Amino acid sequence: MIVARSRAWWRATLALCLGSILVFVNLYAPQPLLPELRQLYGVSTLGVSLVMSVATLSLAGALLVFGPLSDAIGRGGIMRVTLLLAGLCSLALAFAPTFETLLAVRLVQGFVLGGLPAVAIAWMGDEFDRPALMAAVGLYIGANTLGGIGGRLIGGGVGEIGGAGAGFLTVGLVTLAGVALFWKLLPAPRQFTPRRFELRGALADLGGHLRHPLLLAAYLLGGINFLIFINQYSYITFRLADAPFGLGARWLGMIFLTYLGGTLSSALSGRLTRQLSQPACMALGVLILMGGTLITLADSLAWIVAGLTINAVGFFLAHSMASSWVGRQAQRARGSASALYLVFYYLGASLGGFWLEPFWQRGGWFGVAIGSWLLLGVTLAIALWLWRSERCPGRVSMAR
Structure with a gap:
């Protein structure tokens, strides 16, 4: 090794x-x-x-x-x-x-x-x-x-x-x-041992994960949050490319430096769990993401950048907590449980345009914010449910 x-x-x-x-x-x-x-x-x-x-x-x-x-x-x-x-x-x-x-x-x-x-x-x-x-x-x-x-x-x-x-x-x-x-x-592998692929067993594992309420809740939270977060960046490029900002592609690319706020929050998330439970950290992350979206409604480019940075802090805090929650809650086949989290994660990203486009067409960026808050309200409710389930685990076990 x-x-x-x-x-x-x-x-x-x-x-x-x-x-x-x-x-x-x-x-x-x-x-x-x-x-x-x-x-x-x-x-x-x-x-x-x-x-x-x-x-x-x-x-x-x-x-x-x-x-x-x-x-x-x-x-x-x-x-x-x-x-x-x-x-x-x-x-x-x-x-x-x-x-x-x-x-x-x-x-x-x-x-x-x-x-x-x-x-x-x-x-x-x-x-x-x-x-x-x-x-x-x-x-x-x-x-x-x-x-x-x-x-x-x-x-x-x-x-x-x-x-x-x-x-x-x-x-x-x-x-x-x-x-x-x-x-x-990349070194040549020395410890890998091939094993026979069994479709029935793999499907059974995936089905078990989807029937696990604590895992399914984390999957939905991660997928919906990413649906909003990543697609907000797509629509903000349309807003900033038009008047009065008129930013070119180079400056639009630099907007994504706001992701560094997420890098920081991911690095600090482990320390935060010493004070708060993982579901509480998820809820805090969603609230921060909602607040950052509010700030992006400003007409100032500086405030918009600040709001996007705050969004990144909130999103990556919730994401890091949800992904680690999956690894903690899965009782078997943790690899497929984590893979399924990423499936929901990227599936959410692919569907975000379909959700936000009607809001963009009717209300511009303010409409995008409204559409974002509607779904973020759902993920906040999921996080609070997970927080309650952690405090009262007996009710969840009965549901399972």
């Missing part, structure tokens, strides 16, 4: 963090380009939001495929090949002749982007001892955030200079260079 802080640990952790960055660079690079893509292809705001939705939807489905598949054929090959295909998809996006072609490529790209998130932590679990695993997972999750920020900065910055095609081309070339380094850095 690889031990923490050893040379092999640093090499493997660096490889997996690099892979994580590449995944989220490719997933989120188009987001600051949405206003330009809307004009380029002559589609509606709902239509262009599908550029993000189809990718997150197919990524969610991929998690249920690559996880079990990796148990049978290995994990390293899946990560290498899917990252390579993701980079090639970004190159293809640069030359998409029609919007339908663009969506089709994004659908494929979203699916292959699911390869690494589905198996990376399982790879660590195979090869690392427990202290090494815990240390590496924290760095890996931090890399997720950096990848999301980096993708938007690259897409927005290059896109403003050379157009959306140049943005996609740059992301593709950066990805291929990163894949070459990833391919070299």
Whole structure:
């Protein structure tokens, strides 16, 4: 087993963090380009939001495929090949002749982007001892955030200079260079033992998780919160691209630096649980997200940025608590329980445009805020129910 802080640990952790960055660079690079893509292809705001939705939807489905598949054929090959295909998809996006072609490529790209998130932590679990695993997972999750920020900065910055095609081309070339380094850095597995895939057992595990009220509540909370959080960023780009702000793609990409508020709250969430229970932290995160959304109604760009930063703090606090709650509550097949959380998470992201679009059409950004508060009220109620269930566990056990 690889031990923490050893040379092999640093090499493997660096490889997996690099892979994580590449995944989220490719997933989120188009987001600051949405206003330009809307004009380029002559589609509606709902239509262009599908550029993000189809990718997150197919990524969610991929998690249920690559996880079990990796148990049978290995994990390293899946990560290498899917990252390579993701980079090639970004190159293809640069030359998409029609919007339908663009969506089709994004659908494929979203699916292959699911390869690494589905198996990376399982790879660590195979090869690392427990202290090494815990240390590496924290760095890996931090890399997720950096990848999301980096993708938007690259897409927005290059896109403003050379157009959306140049943005996609740059992301593709950066990805291929990163894949070459990833391919070299990732050590060969030594502890992996293939096992026969049994569809019936896997489906039984998934069904058991969905019937577990405490798990299902966390799945819904994480998915609905992400539905609001990530799609708010899509609609804020439309608001800030129009008068009176008139921001270009480069500045729209920099808006996503507000994600750093979430990086901070994720890092501090462990300390907060010393004072509050996990469900209480989830409820606090939802309340912060609701408050940040209120601040974004201001007409000042500075206040809008402040509101988005507060949103990131609240969202990532609730997300980190909900995801860890799943690992704590699952009594068996924890890997599939965590994978199912991510399925709800990305499924929520893919459906957000359909929920928020009518509010945007009727009320602009104020309408988006109203639509957000309606669903955040649901997740606040879920968090409070979990808090009550933790204090009165007998009632939940009877429900199960």
